[in-house]
């Protein structure tokens with residue numbers, strides 16, 4: 001008789017965004033005449049850049065010819081993309097990452113959800129609170145997070161590092177020593193960042209304690225402030241203790257096209273064993289490569305036209321972020337993030353619970369956002385709006401919020 005992985009039964013409720021979708025669907029069904037503005041899910045809305053589309057087309061044509069047809073991609077990804085990333089994302093920032101330390105994948109969600117496989121079963125993980133839910137849930141599925149307590153909304157086996165206003169949205173070093181630390185900056189959901197000095201503290205800590213940092217830099221392209229690191233490898237010693245995960249989803253609109261990568265420096269070792277070798281083994285066994293046409297399109301993101309066009313898309317979203325930030329401040333809200341990230345994190349008014357604020361925005365102003373509580377207990381009392389909507393809708397939403405104040 002087969003048995004199931006009972007760890008799945010320990011996972012609480014449905015995924016945050018399904019709950020939101022259900023609430024919005026119920027409201028829309030009951031109020032079909034209302035115009036809903038969605039500033040909730042972190043999905044891009046602009047179409048792919050022309051340089052990307054052009055390369056997609058030409059790559060499709062290559063697949064139609066015997067002489068240029070491609071079958072399975074190399075395990076680690078095509079050399080043309082890996083060397084472009086090594087040069088453009090790392091060498092140009094003074095980071096020594098070589099092409100063969102880069103593993104091309106179908107996105108940062110799969111990589112951040114799968115990476116824990118290469119660590120011991122009893123690995124203690126630490127996460128910021130609030131947090132992108134994938135890190136915790138994927139470890140829970142592997143039986144590593146202990147028991148979920150609905151009262152505290154915490155897993156017994158996870159070390160939580162609160163990131164709230166009181167902490168300046170900078171996680172404090174944990175009191176118990178973790179083995180693996182998940183950090184995501186610019187942060188989803190808070191939209192805040194760490195300076196290089198602040199990140200260096202984590203790198204030094206990880207090296208001292210023999211921990212590994214999994215650094216999710218999916219929103220790197222949104223950084224414009226000086227002093228904010230684009231890669232953890234800008235910090236001294238990070239090659240020995242950090243894995244970096246990146247995505248083409250938010251810098252180039254590949255959310256539906258799927259492309260990302262993970263960097264594991266060969267210097268990162270447990271005894272004599274390189275984590276690089278383990279991930280290479282895992283990749284070779286369980287992943288058969290991102291499609292050629294998508295990797296070719298990914299390379300086009302780094303072309304001069306690709307850079308220009310995707311840069312304009314990011315500027316468009318960041319204009320929205322500014323509209324949201326300024327609109328909320330004008331309406332009297334306390335606002336964080338939205339400067340180096342497409343997320344704006346606001347304090348709910350009058351100690352309102354974040355799901356109550358969700359209902360208020362949906363029912364009174366017909367705006368959909370994301371309750372902070374959905375990202376962890378320290379997200380209670382906060383709310384996330386995203387800059388990924390259209391400029392028109394973003395302005396309209398802010399007019400509604402300002403008028404309601």
Ligand SMILES: Cc1ncc(COP(=O)(O)O)c(C=O)c1O
Pocket residue numbers: 042106107108109110112132184188216218246247248249254255259260
């Ligand atoms: C922090 C973070 N990491 C990873 C992802 C997923 O990226 P991808 O589309 O490459 O899977 C997201 C998406 O919202 C995210 O917010």
